[in-house]
Amino acid sequence: xxxxxxxxFGTVGGGVYGIMDDSRSRVSLSAGEPxxxxxxxxxxxxxxxxRKELFTKDFNDILNDGEITVxxxxxxxxxxxxxxxxxxxESGKSVVTSNKELVATYGTxxxxxxxxxxxxxxxxxxxxxxxxxxRPMHQCLTANNIIKIAGILNGTTxxxxxxxxxxxxxxxDALSDAQxxxxxxxxxxxxxxxxxxxxxxAILSSLASGKFVDYNDIPTEGITEITLDDxxxxxxxxxxxxxxxxxxxxxxxxxxxxxxxxxxxxxCPLAGVNGVMNAIMITGDSVGxxxxxxxxxxxxxxxxxxxxxxxxxxKHTERSKKIFWEKPDGDITASEEDExxxxxxxxxxxxxxxxxAFKDCRFVENAVAEESAFVTRPLTKTEVNDGVSRLSSVxxxxxxxG
Amino acid sequence: xxxxxxxxFGTVGGGVYGIMDDSRSRVSLSAGEPxxxxxxxxxxxxxxxxRKELFTKDFNDILNDGEITVxxxxxxxxxxxxxxxxxxxESGKSVVTSNKELVATYGTxxxxxxxxxxxxxxxxxxxxxxxxxxRPMHQCLTANNIIKIAGILNGTTxxxxxxxxxxxxxxxDALSDAQxxxxxxxxxxxxxxxxxxxxxxAILSSLASGKFVDYNDIPTEGITEITLDDxxxxxxxxxxxxxxxxxxxxxxxxxxxxxxxxxxxxxCPLAGVNGVMNAIMITGDSVGxxxxxxxxxxxxxxxxxxxxxxxxxxKHTERSKKIFWEKPDGDITASEEDExxxxxxxxxxxxxxxxxAFKDCRFVENAVAEESAFVTRPLTKTEVNDGVSRLSSVxxxxxxxG
Numbered sequence: 187x188x189x190x191x192x193x194x195f196g197t198v199g200g201g202v203y204g205i206m207d208d209s210r211s212r213v214s215l216s217a218g219e220p221x222x223x224x225x226x227x228x229x230x231x232x233x234x235x236x237r238k239e240l241f242t243k244d245f246n247d248i249l250n251d252g253e254i255t256v257x258x259x260x261x262x263x264x265x266x267x268x269x270x271x272x273x274x275x276e277s278g279k280s281v282v283t284s285n286k287e288l289v290a291t292y293g294t295x296x297x298x299x300x301x302x303x304x305x306x307x308x309x310x311x312x313x314x315x316x317x318x319x320x321r322p323m324h325q326c327l328t329a330n331n332i333i334k335i336a337g338i339l340n341g342t343t344x345x346x347x348x349x350x351x352x353x354x355x356x357x358x359d360a361l362s363d364a365q366x367x368x369x370x371x372x373x374x375x376x377x378x379x380x381x382x383x384x385x386x387x388a389i390l391s392s393l394a395s396g397k398f399v400d401y402n403d404i405p406t407e408g409i410t411e412i413t414l415d416d417x418x419x420x421x422x423x424x425x426x427x428x429x430x431x432x433x434x435x436x437x438x439x440x441x442x443x444x445x446x447x448x449x450x451x452x453x454c455p456l457a458g459v460n461g462v463m464n465a466i467m468i469t470g471d472s473v474g475x476x477x478x479x480x481x482x483x484x485x486x487x488x489x490x491x492x493x494x495x496x497x498x499x500x501k502h503t504e505r506s507k508k509i510f511w512e513k514p515d516g517d518i519t520a521s522e523e524d525e526x527x528x529x530x531x532x533x534x535x536x537x538x539x540x541x542x543a544f545k546d547c548r549f550v551e552n553a554v555a556e557e558s559a560f561v562t563r564p565l566t567k568t569e570v571n572d573g574v575s576r577l578s579s580v581x582x583x584x585x586x587x588g
Numbered sequence: 589x590x591x592x593x594x595x596x597f598g599t600v601g602g603g604v605y606g607i608m609d610d611s612r613s614r615v616s617l618s619a620g621e622p623x624x625x626x627x628x629x630x631x632x633x634x635x636x637x638x639r640k641e642l643f644t645k646d647f648n649d650i651l652n653d654g655e656i657t658v659x660x661x662x663x664x665x666x667x668x669x670x671x672x673x674x675x676x677x678e679s680g681k682s683v684v685t686s687n688k689e690l691v692a693t694y695g696t697x698x699x700x701x702x703x704x705x706x707x708x709x710x711x712x713x714x715x716x717x718x719x720x721x722x723r724p725m726h727q728c729l730t731a732n733n734i735i736k737i738a739g740i741l742n743g744t745t746x747x748x749x750x751x752x753x754x755x756x757x758x759x760x761d762a763l764s765d766a767q768x769x770x771x772x773x774x775x776x777x778x779x780x781x782x783x784x785x786x787x788x789x790a791i792l793s794s795l796a797s798g799k800f801v802d803y804n805d806i807p808t809e810g811i812t813e814i815t816l817d818d819x820x821x822x823x824x825x826x827x828x829x830x831x832x833x834x835x836x837x838x839x840x841x842x843x844x845x846x847x848x849x850x851x852x853x854x855x856c857p858l859a860g861v862n863g864v865m866n867a868i869m870i871t872g873d874s875v876g877x878x879x880x881x882x883x884x885x886x887x888x889x890x891x892x893x894x895x896x897x898x899x900x901x902x903k904h905t906e907r908s909k910k911i912f913w914e915k916p917d918g919d920i921t922a923s924e925e926d927e928x929x930x931x932x933x934x935x936x937x938x939x940x941x942x943x944x945a946f947k948d949c950r951f952v953e954n955a956v957a958e959e960s961a962f963v964t965r966p967l968t969k970t971e972v973n974d975g976v977s978r979l980s981s982v983x984x985x986x987x988x989x990g
Contacts, residue, residue: 318728326720458860480878490874493731
């Protein structure tokens, strides 16, 4: 019998407890022994909970209980989640988490403590919610050099873009509907400005390269500038617009990561990922493209990934698995000059002016009067900026994926 | 340093050796120790191979070498692969395989021997080639009750159907082109009649239920009867036709599995799986739908899954992982009466005759003169047969997925 604790009894924490309670026999079969939830840490009171004796407000109850071998940290936020996680790992307990903010910020240190103490710090639920991606990437694609990752990592923005594409809603209307549906927060900045996706691609970039990629170094654009006109042009090009977390792993060991809206050809499986769903496409040198698709958020999907991590931690008590990354020696961030994208650009300038500014561009039939729309050849950031500087106005500039 | 052997130096075996040789340091890092290929078993001579001293024609060289801890069986076919695998497991060596025929036929016994000897029999590459699915299903979805599996499990048939759908080729022309491209064998029966997909859904069904599902008990229809007219009707319905390996896990513990062409709504991610690609959608009670997509065949994708299994076997030497199924007590096969499908049906009969035979059916606009086309409500096999028996002719009858 293994003893566990849950820190944070919000949406995900409630789901974790629910699965552990409803599925005792399956969890036991998978883990090789029953897993008993001994504590639930929350600052709030839950006097009506059927197991109210499990609740505590004192973290030390968990930390100082030698029986506890695995703790689910589903409280979110950086503090005190960081201090709690560090103390638990240092005391020889495994921790599993859905907290992308914490993993992206303090993952390097926490993974290092876990290795040193021969316990595990697992974070499958921090990227893609219930979608298995961290473990498959690490374990099943281990015979591959990872070349590229491209993911739809944020369900809120995917829902908004999908409503714009399929129902012709404006960005503002789609956002408002997402808020009504509970898919977007009242303050939606973290989602629509790309910060949530940025944390997730930072985690995937770190894991794939084995070296810490700091999310502060990742250029991040959101979808607030995307208009219905852009969406219509994309349709004409046989594309959809998606917010993509992208990483490419260069042969020199550097990593180029970015979050930005991109035009994606409809033949690409990522283009068919609709609504609030997430998907992560990983390109390996042997396996080619593989994609993992599913619910990127939500109580039970996320909780099911947390519980799977708890089971794996119990199976690997006192044996650290090699899911980790280290602090790199020096800067491994590739610059935007190391990567070329084709760009879709709209301008108030004439076709002649466009041709003078960009060679080899392909014009798109004009949906809006008095403007030119075109797709460039693949360009570095300097090259596209150089071309744009020769135009007198730019209405939109969106990268093309692939 | 772990010592390994490769049995069979065909396409996959060559890929396995190539990856092991090209990626020694990454394999070593992942496995925790280098893995050295000590033998390659093949009945043919390879006098020009740079490591020709590795080749042997004598299986006993591998069996009797106490240093060998893991063997990749990539020879294919049932015999002698079965006898070799059994002997290796019994002698305490782990075996990994891409041989779906062997896993689907003798998996129960081989997995049982592996457990008894505390070694592993891994078969990630037997379903979906390089796509991680066996291990993620077993490990990452372990907190879920698996409710349903639906997969595009055969690249050849998916290529043929895709050519029919996107290029308007007849089945015969698409098959002939698939053969020219090397996607279909000269004798294509195993693919186009659904037998290959049947072995794979049998493996997935067994793994998800924990009980052996015999492929001989799985109703299997191929795609040889699918015509361009069917494809055009599907388009009108907003669907594509795909060959689907399907399994549903009933609450009573029984398993309903089938292989058949099905109409799939274009909004379903499976509908966007084109060309020779494969995808497996798994529905869990907590996580909902997750989908795994990638190359279902090919030298390097398949070999990369075999090598990942070899690495996992080396990491788990003398510790059997719980990826297995057992022989069930009694029959767990659900009958076709336990599952309802909507059916797309074409008949030479009039709309009135159709209405008399099937209640609540939805007619499809008539692309072909002198026939009626319609979609039924969800029906059991007896119900649809009953309706069909009231018609004087049936041109097509295809299940609708979802």
